[in-house]
Amino acid sequence: MNSSLINLLSICHIEYLIIDENFKILEKSLGLNHFADIPDEVKQGEDIRIVFPELEGLEDVFNAIRQGEQDYFELKGIMRSQDIVSPLYIDIRITNNIQEDHFSNSLIILVEDATERMVLEQSLFQGANEANLLLRNLKASKQYIDQIVTSIADALLVTTLSGNIKKVNIAAQVLLEYDEVELVGQSITKVIREVNNSPLITGDIESINILHNPYINPLVKEVETICYTKSGKTIPIAFSSSIVKTEIEHFQGYVYILRDMTERKQAELAKQEFLAMISHEVRTPISSVIGMASLLLDSELTDEQKNFIEIIYTSGDSLLKIINDFLDFSKIQSGNLELEEEPFALRNCINEALYLLAPEAKEKGLKLTFLDTPKLPTTIVGDVTRLRQVLINLLSNAIKFTETGSIEVSVVIYKNSDINHSYIANTDEIQFSVKDTGIGIPCDRVERLFKAFSQVNSSITRQYGGTGLGLAICKQLCELMGGRIWVESELGAGSTFYFTIAASVISEELEVRSQELFLSSPPKSAPMSFSPSPDSHELRILLTEDNLVNQKIALKQLKSLGYSADVAGNGKEALQLLEKIPYDLILMDCQMPVLDGLETTKEIHRWQESSFASGRRPVVIAMTANAMKEDKQMCLDAGMDDYLSKPVMKENLAATLEHWASVIFKVKEIDAVEQTVYTTNVGSVDLLIDWERLHQLSENNPEFELELLQLFVEDIQPRLEIIKISIATDNFEQLAREIHQIKGASANVGATIMYLATEKLEQLAYNQKCRGTTNIISELEEFVKHIQEFLISTSSS
CATH class of the missing domain: 3.30.565.10 (Histidine kinase-like ATPase, C-terminal domain)
Structure with a gap:
């Protein structure tokens, strides 16, 4: 081989050897031994098939090349070393040996190091295999997660950080009545408006503080609300939400789990109805037992008879306590017990x-x-x-x-x-x-x-x-x-x-003392006897009660307290009596035939004030064996002014009647001196406040009275603004609710004139009438102004 060709092959890092027609080595390059299977055998005269056993059996190929039937032949990627650290691969090419511009019978074999290419190919192949395996795993993982999401019985929605829906499961589509395509891209508030109150909807993913593990997503406590379906239905649900945090923004967002609470709410309602029924059906006969025993104890009895009656009274009272325990426990367990502040x-x-x-x-x-x-x-x-x-x-x-x-x-x-x-x-x-x-x-x-x-x-x-x-x-x-x-x-x-x-x-003002409670003397706050107002005989009371035993007990209690009352057996009879007699106060049972107490009270509110001879509607006090919280709220929502739970204890009845009698008599006093309820020129706060009532409430503590009046003013002012908005938007439900709050607060602090003004406003709200409300609100604001001026003058003096 000429030197030019040898130099060219050397530059390309290609080794060569030349063989004759008998496969004997005629010539070889210096570096060829490195690629031979048996390096020591690479010498002239040796058979090429011993040095490169891969050529064994290729004799026909060699002859075809010599005869010009084939230009060349290649063997690629032949392994020479299996060492993992230093592998060796070669490529072999066979072609005619060109000498002096013509082909000879000798063949040239070119050997090239293919290790780098083979290692790269193997790496790429392995990478491709791993990628395929990873892809299959990802697909399987996606199918696995999709199947889990699909099989979840609760509705699941996934949103972006901005709250747009990305995915919903089948349960969500069934619950919300939407196909997935109809929800994707829509805001989550389309179906859950309460979600805006969730602390996770912040728009700032970094503001979420994970205390220990940043990879643990915070879960918002379950919130009860309603969702809106495609057909416009509202469904009670409980939803919880969690933030999804990843390094890729596209895969960040929120996950919402919606649980249909319809059955649970129905079960809770059934439970509450059952408890209400138990409360009424059991407490009614117990009320009769305790009431009759109480009346008998006030009569002349032998010692033995008195002992028997005391046992009946004690046993009835114990049974009542047991029932109250069950009712309290049930209310607490169901989350329906609300504390007062x-x-x-x-x-x-x-x-x-x-x-x-x-x-x-x-x-x-x-x-x-x-x-x-x-x-x-x-x-x-x-x-x-x-x-x-x-x-x-x-x-x-x-x-x-x-x-x-x-x-x-x-x-x-x-x-x-x-x-x-x-x-x-x-x-x-x-x-x-x-x-x-x-x-x-x-x-x-x-x-x-x-x-x-x-x-x-x-x-x-x-x-x-x-x-x-x-x-x-x-x-x-x-x-x-x-x-x-x-x-x-x-x-x-x-x-x-x-x-x-x-x-x-x-x-915290307190005189230092340490006292022992003597069992023979009660605390000052506990009433030992019941002394009705000297004018109590003038209080016109109507007892509306269908149960004859309860009628007798109530009448006896009223008589012992110095009051008298007429009796109506149901709401219809009560309304008929009201048309003839201007009663000041009605003791109203809730569950009665013909017309129950709630509907009767609503009917009283619907009547015009002119229907009453006194110029105002009577005070309505519920007397019911229904002791559940929602029962009390139903009574107040119906327009009743107060609530007594059966069995009505004598001391509770006395305190309630004494309070409302003072309110009613105060009104009569004001009427007697021609003080109208809606006067805007009230010059003295003494006409606005029942100081006797306030002194009793504060136990003659002047500082507490001023503090209570200040709280009263601070509470009423924002409510008056809400009332104005309610009137402007015809939101009579909100109007009635806010008025009722002011009305109750006014009665508690002895603001009698304000109480009467709110009573008029409350009646307009129940009748859903706005006419006349503006003047009353102005008068209420004037009342508040006078109290504020009084507080300012008192604090500066």
Whole structure:
């Protein structure tokens, strides 16, 4: 081979050898040994098939090339080394040997290092295989996720960060009555408007704070609302949502799970209806039993008869407590128990609980003590009824399980800044303790105390009675009030029950004292006798009740309180009597034949004021065995002014009648001096405020009275603005709701004239009439202005 060709092959890193027609090596390049199967055999005269065994069997190919039947032949990617670290691959090309411008019988074999290409090809092939495998896995994963999403019984929607729907499952399409194509691209608010109130809809994914693991998506607590279907139906749902965070913006967004609550709501409604039925059907005969027993106790009886009646009365009262426990527990479990937020005197609440149970403690010879402290606040904001309920339950248990010794109540207040754990903002932690010297509780049984239907052991029920719900209710009430409950006890040495609430403190002014509650004398706040107003005989009362036993009990109670009343057997009879007699107050049963109490009250509101001889409608007070929260709200929504739950205790009836009698008589006094309800030139705040009522409410605390009036003004002003908007938009439902709030607040603080003005406005709202509302609102604003001026002058003096 000429030198030029050899140089060219060398530059291209190609080795060569030349063979004759007998396959013998005639010539070879210097680097060829590196590519030979047997390097030592690469020498002239050796058979090429020994050096490159891959050429064995290619004799026909060689002859075809020599004869010009074939230009060349290639063998590619021949492996020479299987070393993973240093592999070796070669390409072999066979062609005629060109010499001096003509072909000879010799052949030239070109050998080229193909390692780099083969390694690259193998890498690409492996990568392609891995990519195919990954693609198959991704497809399988997608199918897997799609099948999971499809099989989810709840509706699922996926949206972008901006809230546009990207995907919905079949359950969502069925629930919302839309095809997927109709929802994709639409805003989530098309079907769930409440979603705007979700904390995840922020538009800023980085604002979501993940405390520990950034890959864990925050889940918003389930929210109950309604969704809107294609046909316009509204369906009650509970939805939860979670944010999806990835490195690729296209795959970021939100996931919403919608659960159809129709069946659950129907079940809850059925449960509430059942409880309401139980409440009414059971409480009605119990009311009769307790009422009749109470009346008999006021009559002349032998000692034996009195003992029998007391047993009947006590048994009926115990049965009523059991029913109340079940109703309370059911309301708490269903989330239907709402706490009130009203200012009340803390000491009065504690003393009332102690006084109520004082006779039981005295009967067992137990000493009942309240340890007061200078740090105890005078007035707090909260639900006095539920706090008293917890105290009474704990005190009742203490008395029940203590045979000798004492029961001690104490209270400690912790300022918000003094406690490490988080409570409701702007509140203090108030800790109560009830300590007894009773039988104690084994340490291995303490955890059972606060569980529903559970007592320390089965003998407790047989020996002491009870439902096992009392402490479970206390636990849930304490938690609802922002606190907790626990116990420290030693078997045979007594127990101390602790519980806390979170409450806002209005005033901490208190004279230092520590008093013992003498069992023979009640606290000042507890009425011992009922003294109706000297004008009570002038109060025209109509009792509307279909049950003859309840009629007799109510009439007897009214008579013992110094009142008299006429009787109507149903709502229709009551309306007929109202056309003839201008009653001041109606005691209204709710469930009656012909026309029930709710419809009767609505009918009274629909009547024109001129229908009443007195120039105004009577005060309507519900007296019903329905004790559920929604029953009370139904009564108020129907236009009733107050609510008494059966069995109506004599003291509750007396307090209610005394309050409304003072309101009614105040109106009559104003009428007597020709003070119209709608005068805008009231010059003295004394005509606006029933100071006697306010003094009684505040226990003659002038500072608290001023604070209460200030809160009253601050609450009413924004409500008046809402009322104006409601009138402008003909939103009579909202109008009636806001008026009712102002009306109740006015009655509570003794703002009698304002109460009467709101009563007129409320009647217009029920009749859905706007005419005349503007003047009344102006007058209300004038009333508020006079009270503000009074408060300013008082504070500056």
